Amino acid sequence: MRKFALAATAVAALSVGLQTPAFAAAPDAPTDLAISWAGEDVRVTWNDDNARSIVYIEKDGEAPFIAMSLPETGPNEALLKTFGLKESDKTRIIVKSEVGSELSDGAVSDWFDTHRPAVPALKDANLAANLTTSLSWTLAAATDSTPNDPLDVDGNGTVKATVDLPGTATSTYTFATGATSGTIPAQARPAAIRLNTVNEWGASALDTKVVRLGTLGAGVTVPASAVYSSRLGIKSTLDLFTSEGREERASGIPVELQARATATAPWKTYGRYAGNTTAVFDTGIASLGNRQYRLWVPARKAVSANTIALTPATSTSAKSSKTLIKFVSNGFTPATAKPGANSDLTAKIQPASTVKGVLQGWDGKTWGNVFAVQFTKGSLVVHGSAGTDRGTFKFRINLPAVTVNGLTLSPTTSGAFTLTVR
Numbered sequence: 381m382r383k384f385a386l387a388a389t390a391v392a393a394l395s396v397g398l399q400t401p402a403f404a405a406a407p408d409a410p411t412d413l414a415i416s417w418a419g420e421d422v423r424v425t426w427n428d429d430n431a432r433s434i435v436y437i438e439k440d441g442e443a444p445f446i447a448m449s450l451p452e453t454g455p456n457e458a459l460l461k462t463f464g465l466k467e468s469d470k471t472r473i474i475v476k477s478e479v480g481s482e483l484s485d486g487a488v489s490d491w492f493d494t495h496r497p498a499v500p501a502l503k504d505a506n507l508a509a510n511l512t513t514s515l516s517w518t519l520a521a522a523t524d525s526t527p528n529d530p531l532d533v534d535g536n537g538t539v540k541a542t543v544d545l546p547g548t549a550t551s552t553y554t555f556a557t558g559a560t561s562g563t564i565p566a567q568a569r570p571a572a573i574r575l576n577t578v579n580e581w582g583a584s585a586l587d588t589k590v591v592r593l594g595t596l597g598a599g600v601t602v603p604a605s606a607v608y609s610s611r612l613g614i615k616s617t618l619d620l621f622t623s624e625g626r627e628e629r630a631s632g633i634p635v636e637l638q639a640r641a642t643a644t645a646p647w648k649t650y651g652r653y654a655g656n657t658t659a660v661f662d663t664g665i666a667s668l669g670n671r672q673y674r675l676w677v678p679a680r681k682a683v684s685a686n687t688i689a690l691t692p693a694t695s696t697s698a699k700s701s702k703t704l705i706k707f708v709s710n711g712f713t714p715a716t717a718k719p720g721a722n723s724d725l726t727a728k729i730q731p732a733s734t735v736k737g738v739l740q741g742w743d744g745k746t747w748g749n750v751f752a753v754q755f756t757k758g759s760l761v762v763h764g765s766a767g768t769d770r771g772t773f774k775f776r777i778n779l780p781a782v783t784v785n786g787l788t789l790s791p792t793t794s795g796a797f798t799l800t801v802r
Contacts, residue, residue: 497537669787732758
């Protein structure tokens with residue numbers, strides 16, 4: 381026992397004067413950590429003992445990562461850009477103090493979500509006469525997985541319209557927060573309008589539904605003249621562009637043939653047709669008098685699953701056409717007679733006008749007036765007899781302009797007819 385005691389005393393004596401190894405104590409954790417908005421940035425503040433500060437971002441279920449380090453002399457404040465915070469159900473901020481190589485425990489913020497806004501759903505779009513475009517949409521609330529967190533902002537975000545213009549140009553329009561409709565000013569066309577939403581954390585994806593502002597060009601060819609009541613063979617064409625450099629194939633496009641009696645008269649619609657962009661189509665009507673014509677294309681709206689295509693009203697320039705009096709019949713009865721025998725001059729015209737004209741005869745060189753003729757309600761009968769000279773004689777009837785139902789028909793000459801005396 382003594383021997384054991386001496387050994388223990390000896391060990392104690394050997395330990396006298398030896399220094400115990402020093403281990404640095406970890407710094408105190410920061411206190412009073414708070415998060416708030418500073419403009420579009422997340423502001424983080426805390427208190428510490430003038431230590432170096434390390435700011436971490438932790439997404440629930442993932443390891444924290446360092447967002448920034450601040451020196452001992454730096455402020456106890458950090459501004460974090462929202463684009464550095466990925467979308468998540470739960471995120472929080474951790475701040476630790478560092479002294480030497482020792483880190484304190486972390487000061488931890490409340491959990492908050494970083495959800496981007498919901499995608500707006502375009503409901504309708506319409507083009508006004510002044511070429512502005514009205515839009516309406518619905519917007520669901522964004523998911524809130526951390527209700528009443530310190531960074532919650534009221535509302536579902538702000539809807540924005542992006543307009544892709546011809547070439548590479550774009551323009552954007554932001555609507556009032558909470559709005560479910562808005563108006564886009566007149567744009568160069570063809571253009572495409574898409575909606576998305578922006579909130580405090582960033583932007584949503586673009587809505588899959590797009591508004592296309594297109595152009596619908598029209599062309600028309602009008603015969604220079606036609607006989608009264610015959611069909612005026614007017615032909616029309618359409619060209620539709622809702623995307624730059626790409627002509628659309630479309631049919632069943634409503635078009636109207638409009639006409640007016642004079643250049644100062646108002647246009648009136650006389651025919652409605654279904655046009656197409658793939659071929660020339662007929663837009664003819666009866667020729668009832670001298671008129672100007674144009675093809676009018678009303679504003680068009682075509683809706684499909686993911687597209688609303690809008691084109692403004694358009695028209696062709698005015699094209700003129702004359703209407704000639706129609707000679708239903710004309711000539712002598714009988715057309716062959718003996719010298720001095722009876723032969724009546726008869727004729728019928730449309731419209732059934734009362735008008736005075738002139739019978740002209742051909743002398744081999746020129747037409748000359750023979751005598752006046754009077755049509756009554758479209759009919760002419762002149763009782764007469766063949767002359768004494770034998771031969772075949774050529775005649776025609778010349779009529780002045782007439783007006784029917786407010787429309788003028790141009791002066792008209794009949795085809796030539798003959799009287800043979802033998």
